[in-house]
Amino acid sequence: MRREIIEPFRIKSVERLRFTTEAERREILRQAKYNPFLIDAEDVLIDLLTDSGTSAMSAEQWGGIMVGDESYAGSRSFRRFEKTVRQIFGFRHVIPTHQGRAAEKILCGLLGGPGKVIPNNSHFDTTRANVEFTGAQAVDLLPDEARDPARELPFKGDLDIAKLEKLIRDVGPSNVPFGMVTVTNNAGGGQPVSMANIRAISETLRAHGIPFIVDACRFAENAWFIKTREPGYADKTPAEIANEMFSYADGATMSLKKDGFGNIGGFLALNDDVLAERARAVLILTEGFPTYGGMAGRDMEALAIGLWEALDERYLSYRIATVRYLADRLIERGIAIVRPPGGHAVYLDAKDFYPHIPPLEYPAQVLVNELYVAGGVRGVEIGSVMFGRCVDGVEQPAHQELVRLALPRRVYTQAHVIYVAQVLEELHDNRGSARGLRIVKQPPYLRHFTAELEPLD
Numbered sequence: 038m039r040r041e042i043i044e045p046f047r048i049k050s051v052e053r054l055r056f057t058t059e060a061e062r063r064e065i066l067r068q069a070k071y072n073p074f075l076i077d078a079e080d081v082l083i084d085l086l087t088d089s090g091t092s093a094m095s096a097e098q099w100g101g102i103m104v105g106d107e108s109y110a111g112s113r114s115f116r117r118f119e120k121t122v123r124q125i126f127g128f129r130h131v132i133p134t135h136q137g138r139a140a141e142k143i144l145c146g147l148l149g150g151p152g153k154v155i156p157n158n159s160h161f162d163t164t165r166a167n168v169e170f171t172g173a174q175a176v177d178l179l180p181d182e183a184r185d186p187a188r189e190l191p192f193k194g195d196l197d198i199a200k201l202e203k204l205i206r207d208v209g210p211s212n213v214p215f216g217m218v219t220v221t222n223n224a225g226g227g228q229p230v231s232m233a234n235i236r237a238i239s240e241t242l243r244a245h246g247i248p249f250i251v252d253a254c255r256f257a258e259n260a261w262f263i264k265t266r267e268p269g270y271a272d273k274t275p276a277e278i279a280n281e282m283f284s285y286a287d288g289a290t291m292s293l294k295k296d297g298f299g300n301i302g303g304f305l306a307l308n309d310d311v312l313a314e315r316a317r318a319v320l321i322l323t324e325g326f327p328t329y330g331g332m333a334g335r336d337m338e339a340l341a342i343g344l345w346e347a348l349d350e351r352y353l354s355y356r357i358a359t360v361r362y363l364a365d366r367l368i369e370r371g372i373a374i375v376r377p378p379g380g381h382a383v384y385l386d387a388k389d390f391y392p393h394i395p396p397l398e399y400p401a402q403v404l405v406n407e408l409y410v411a412g413g414v415r416g417v418e419i420g421s422v423m424f425g426r427c428v429d430g431v432e433q434p435a436h437q438e439l440v441r442l443a444l445p446r447r448v449y450t451q452a453h454v455i456y457v458a459q460v461l462e463e464l465h466d467n468r469g470s471a472r473g474l475r476i477v478k479q480p481p482y483l484r485h486f487t488a489e490l491e492p493l494d
Contacts, residue, residue, distance in 0.1 A: 042358050045351045046447060049096065055079055062410050070489035071474055073405050073415045082413030083453055085442040088381045089254075090136075090294035090301060092446035095346060098298065098339040105335025110326055114334035114341075121341040125276060125348070126253070126283045128306035130313035134324050135331030137254060137292025138163040140305035142170075143319050144250065144290060147312065148214035149173035156204055157217040157252070158196040159224035162423055164217070164252060166482050173214075176204060179225055184436060186375045186386045191266045192231035193377070194222030194259075201241055210245040219252040220259035220282070224419065226439070227255070227360075227379020229262035232270065232281065239285035248309070251283060253291040257347040258380030261357060275348040288312075295381070298343030298446060302336050347446075356380065359454060360444060366458045372465050375439065382443040385461075387420060391471055396421050396434035398473025398493060404440045404464075407471055412460030416442045422476070423485040 057065070057080060069075035078084060084091070106114040119131045134140045141164050149155065149171030160168065160175045168175040178200040183193045196218050205213055218238055222228045235251075242249045260278040264270050270278055283289060287309065293302035307313045317327045324331035332340075346352065357380055364378035373389035387394075387401035394400040401420030408414050417423075420438035427433075442457065478489040 042355065042362060042451060044447070044450060045355045046095075054082055056082060057413055059410060062413060066406055066409060070478075071402070071406055071492065072485075072488055072490060073409055073417070074486050076409070076415065080413075081409075081415045083449065083457060084415050085382075085444060085457070086415045086417050088295060088443040088445050089292060090299070091448065092294075092298045092300070092343075093448050094298060094300070094339060094343070095447075097346075098342045101338035101342050102335040105333060105338045107334045108328075110328055112328050112334045112337070114337040115328040118337035118341045121344050122304060122306060125279055125344055126289055126306055127280060128283070128288060128308055130307045130310070130316075132305040132307070132313065132316050132320055132327065133330030133332050133337065134303040134305060134320070135301060136294060137252075137290055137303040138167060139324055139331060140290040140292075140303050141167040143305055143316050143323070144215070144288075145171050145173065146319065147315055150214075152212055153214050154204065154208045154212055155215060155217060156196070156201055156213065158194055158219055158222050158230065160217075161219060161223045161252075162483055162485070164219070170482065177224075178204065179222075183225060183228070186226070186373065186384075186389075186437065186439075189376050190228075191377075192229055192234060192262070194220070194225055194228035194230040195234040196230070196238055198234075198237050198241055201238065205241075205245050205247070210247055213245070213247050215248040215250050215287075216242045217250050217252055219254070221255045221262070221380050223254070223381075224424070226375030226384045227258075227382045227441075228375075229259045229266070229380065231267050232263050232278070233267070235282055235285050248287040248312075249285065251286045251289045253283070253289040254295040255381055256282065256291070257296040257353060258356065260348070261350075261353040262380065265357075275350060275353060276345075279348065293340050293343070296344070296347040297340045298346055299336065299340045302332050302340050304330075352447075356444075356446065359451070362451075363442070363444075363454050363458055366455075367461060370458075370462050370465065372461060382441045384419070385416075385440040385442070387418075387438040387440055390465065391468060393469065394471065394473045396425075396438055397432050398475070399438075399490070400473070401438040401440050402474055402490065403471050406474075407464055408440070408460065411464050412456070414442075414457055414460055416440050418485060422488060422490075427479070 151172035153173035260275040288307040373386035375384035424435035
């Protein structure tokens with residue numbers, strides 16, 4: 038008999054949830070200009086906006102916070118943090134930042150610029166913005182078959198090597214300052230990247246003298262998928278798999294707000310001595326001294342513990358199974374999602390959910406709004422609000438219209454997951470009444486964070 042999923046932890050502290058009525062939520066959403074990013078967290082019942090910085094820390098991490106060394110220079114907490122990052126990731130230089138986008142900004146500021154092209158399997162929002170802010174071009178190189186939400190592939194996050202080789206030939210190696218791969222591929226549905234693909238990317242880039250950087254936000258989840266799906270890795274630990282993954286790279290950026298179990302923190306890790314020296318010079322200008330770099334000592338203590346906890350096999354098995362449970366239940370009810378489900382989130386296919394709403398009326402944004410009104414659940418749009426473009430006053434839609442339901446680590450129980458499924462099932466049964474939206478105000482970068490919208494008549 039198959040046993041129920043259980044959380045591999047006990048709960049020692051709880052936070053009260055505020056329940057609102059549907060009428061209250063309609064007014065809250067109206068005042069937030071139909072953008073759930075602008076809703077106060079206390080007005081959200083179950084918050085699946087992001088898994089970034091929203092994890093619950095362990096008793097061991099809270100204990101580590103109490104012994105943080107807050108020395109400005111030479112902190113022992115940094116040395117512990119540095120040792121952990123080196124043990125797991127293997128890079129010589131560990132440059133702490135307050136979060137992942139700060140590491141991206143330093144790297145792109147040093148190596149980007151007009152005329153430069155930076156390939157990736159899929160750039161997520163802040164990575165793309167930091168690339169493009171320098172004048173460089175961010176290029177996504179997923180295989181064509183990976184763009185089909187319903188297509189079942191074990192490593193749907195793989196980068197297309199043929200496309201990478203063509204890009205390098207077309208623009209010239211000197212115009213590709215570095216290549217990237219994001220593990221797991223957040224913009225593409227939280228899909229994993231195989232070890233074989235990581236190795237092939239490395240070989241391709243190194244053949245042209247191009248540095249290889251891994252966006253490592255969800256490296257532990259990616260390692261688990263390699264262990265469970267790729268031949269030859271079943272008997273290896275997630276830590277051993279992570280060691281191999283990063284052995285093929287020249288550096289990494291990471292938001293430790295994901296697979297670091299941190300509420301804040303990140304790093305840029307490099308092997309290149311000269312580039313690392315330049316990065317530290319920028320770090321001092323923008324983040325802080327190289328032995329704290331925008332983090333408190335207590336944060337670094339907690340992260341040094343959290344990185345190892347993220348590699349625990351019992352935790353990873355539970356984490357992936359919880360996402361799979363939600364995905365399977367939705368599939369059974371005929372709700373289209375990106376398949377197979379990834380490691381940190383379920384991605385709803387809003388084009389299928391609302392076939393009567395065209396992309397430029399933002400069906401994915403409609404779905405996150407309806408989800409909040411119906412059940413107080415907050416998700417995030419990954420569609421034409423986030424990745425669409427306004428060129429010379431003309432809107433261009435994104436390729437996909439997705440809604441991500443990202444599960445914070447060690448925060449919600451199985452009952453919360455069942456509730457989310459029930460709300461979506463009710464919405465799906467009454468989906469024909471939903472109507473589109475239009476954008477009435479937007480910033481030039483990362484518009485989805487602060488854009489204001491209104492319903493169409």
